[in-house]
Every structure is written in C-alpha cells, then in structure tokens.
Amino acid sequence: MEKKISISQIKEVAQQAYNEVKGHTGGKNADYIPYLANIDSHLFGLSICLMDGQTINIGDTDYHFGIESVSKVHTAILILRQYGAQKVLDMIGADATGLPFNSIIAILLENDHPSTPLVNAGAISACSMVQPVGNSDKKWAAIVQNITELCGSAPQLIDELYKSETATNFNNRSIAWLLKNYNRIYDDPDMALDLYTRQCSLGITARQLAIAAGTVANNGVNPVTKQTVFEAGLAPKITSMISTVGFYEHSGDWMYTAGIPAKSGVGGGVMAVLPGVMGVSAFAPPLDTAGNSVKSQLAIKFIMNKLGLGVFNGDNVTITE
Numbered sequence: 341m342e343k344k345i346s347i348s349q350i351k352e353v354a355q356q357a358y359n360e361v362k363g364h365t366g367g368k369n370a371d372y373i374p375y376l377a378n379i380d381s382h383l384f385g386l387s388i389c390l391m392d393g394q395t396i397n398i399g400d401t402d403y404h405f406g407i408e409s410v411s412k413v414h415t416a417i418l419i420l421r422q423y424g425a426q427k428v429l430d431m432i433g434a435d436a437t438g439l440p441f442n443s444i445i446a447i448l449l450e451n452d453h454p455s456t457p458l459v460n461a462g463a464i465s466a467c468s469m470v471q472p473v474g475n476s477d478k479k480w481a482a483i484v485q486n487i488t489e490l491c492g493s494a495p496q497l498i499d500e501l502y503k504s505e506t507a508t509n510f511n512n513r514s515i516a517w518l519l520k521n522y523n524r525i526y527d528d529p530d531m532a533l534d535l536y537t538r539q540c541s542l543g544i545t546a547r548q549l550a551i552a553a554g555t556v557a558n559n560g561v562n563p564v565t566k567q568t569v570f571e572a573g574l575a576p577k578i579t580s581m582i583s584t585v586g587f588y589e590h591s592g593d594w595m596y597t598a599g600i601p602a603k604s605g606v607g608g609g610v611m612a613v614l615p616g617v618m619g620v621s622a623f624a625p626p627l628d629t630a631g632n633s634v635k636s637q638l639a640i641k642f643i644m645n646k647l648g649l650g651v652f653n654g655d656n657v658t659i660t661e
C-alpha cells in the first residue's frame with residue numbers, strides 16, 4: 341500500500357517519544373566494563389536521518405558514548421565491501437545464535453562457523469578478516485575509515501574505555517583462541533581481539549549513528565555526504581543480519597513488537613534501519629538483561645508504532661514536506 345508521512349509528523353512523534361521515555365527508570369548501566377558503569381545514566385538522545393539528508397536530533401545527540409557492539413555492524417560492512425557477500429557467509433555465517441552476545445556455548449554448538457559477525461565471536465573473526473591481513477595499523481585505519489564514511493564524520497577513540505575493556509576482556513580472549521582452534525580466525529588471534537576491543541571503545545554520537553543507519557537504509561549512499569560507501573546489493577545482506585541477531589536473544593521479540601532491524605551496544609547506543617525510509621539512533625546507558633538500552637528500545641518502538649511503520653508492513657512509504 342502507498343503510505344505518506346510528513347516530516348513534521350516525524351518530528352512531532354520523535355519529540356513525543358523523547359518526552360514519553362525520558363523519565364523511565366528501568367535498566368542498569370553495563371558494569372562488567374568499569375568505564376561504562378560510571379557513565380551518567382540520565383543521558384538520552386534520539387536522532388533520525390531521512391533519505392534526503394535531513395536529520396532530526398533531540399536530547400543528548402552530541403554526547404560521545406562507547407559504540408561497543410554497534411561497531412559490529414560497521415566492520416561487517418567493511419568485510420562485505422572487501423570480500424563480498426558469499427565469502428562472508430562462507431567464512432563467518434549469517435545465523436542467529438539465540439544466545440547472549442558473548443556466548444562460548446554458541447561457538448561449541450556451531451564449531452563449523454562462528455554464526456554471524458554481529459556477536460562477539462563473529463565480530464572477532466571479522467576483525468581478523470579485515471584487509472590488509474597481518475598489518476594491525478593498516479587494518480585499524482581501514483576500520484576507522486569505514487566508520488567515518490558510514491557516519492559522514494570520524495569517531496574518536498575513548499582511551500580510558502579501551503584500557504578498561506582491555507584489562508577486563510577475559511571472556512573475549514577465550515573466544516578468540518577457541519575460534520583459532522576451529523580455524524575461524526584469519527589473522528593473529530591477539531591482534532584480532534585487540535582490534536575488536538579498540539573498535540568497541542570508539543566514541544560515537546547518536547547523530548553519527550543515525551547517519552550510518554541512514555546510509556544502510558539508503559542502499560549504501562550516505563544521505564548527508566552523498567558518498568557511495570558500499571554497493572547497493574550489500575544493503576539487504578547487512579540489514580538481514582541486523583534483524584536476525586541485532587538484539588541477541590531478544591531479537592525476535594524486538595522485530596515482532598517494533599518491526600525495525602536494529603543493533604545495540606552495551607554503551608547504550610542503538611542504530612536502526614528502515615530500508616528506503618530512514619535511519620534511527622537512540623542512546624541511553626541503562627540496559628535490559630540482554631544488554632540492550634531500555635530507553636532506546638522504548639523510544640524507537642514508540643516512533644514505529646505511532647507512525648504505523650514496519651519493515652514487514654509491505655508499505656511503499658513516501659516522506660512529504
């Protein structure tokens with residue numbers, strides 16, 4: 341069906357979502373990474389990027405928070421760009437685990453592949469794949485350049501967060517070496533782990549993540565800079581991965597209730613992609629038990645339901661002035 345929504349309607353609903361959710365007190369900051377436990381839990385920002393490059397920003401949308409697992413989407417895009425869709429499927433996979441993001445059991449159950457670049461195991465594998473293999477500095481430069489192109493501006497490493505994660509990432513160290521045991525690490529395991537830890541420690545804003553989500557929604561063309569970041573055929577591949585596992589063991593409930601593929605990070609950020617229509621990002625530190633920001637989920641769900649939008653609705657959506 342044809343569906344028309346005006347920009348002023350989107351702005352109004354986004355403001356309502358923000359007002360409605362702002363005072364919500366549910367959830368708790370991630371505490372297994374000491375830096376994240378100390379972030380002000382009242383911070384809350386909401387950003388939308390439309391396909392013509394217009395952005396709507398409400399609240400703390402310029403605050404640099406730890407990108408954490410949202411970076412998995414960015415680096416998955418980078419290896420899709422470098423290797424193509426089939427090789428990523430062969431070398432990592434695109435399956436949901438149905439288990440927590442840092443699950444070791446998931447690797448043991450599926451020892452023939454890490455399952456998806458959007459959980460820790462597959463993300464560490466993805467970092468090992470980033471070209472040029474064997475050169476940590478150049479791999480890091482490629483990761484940062486790719487995020488910069490997706491967001492239209494550069495992320496900034498939060499050094500204190502990087503140190504905090506490096507000092508406490510024992511579970512991820514086990515994952516890296518277990519993957520090595522299954523021949524699913526394609527470079528030095530410690531280097532892959534370090535790149536993964538560093539990319540998780542990048543500071544990013546909700547404004548930047550909405551533009552990155554908008555770039556995916558716009559089939560690889562950044563709506564703000566107009567740069568073609570990746571080829572259009574890769575957009576449905578990354579969006580399918582996000583919808584399958586973006587909220588880990590809560591991904592099914594999320595898709596059922598909100599209808600928009602979205603990826604979370606334990607820093608409190610979420611990036612959500614409605615293909616052809618918009619990119620949405622929200623940021624608020626307190627998390628649910630699966631590690632997904634409580635307020636970000638409520639706000640994005642509010643917008644989707646109020647505007648009657650959803651990836652499964654089959655509507656041809658036009659945004660009017």
Ligand SMILES: NC(=O)CC[C@H](N)C(=O)O
Nearest residue numbers: 408409441540605606631
């Ligand atoms: N879900 C997340 O955001 C987890 C990212 C975090 N750096 C970790 O590996 O544990």
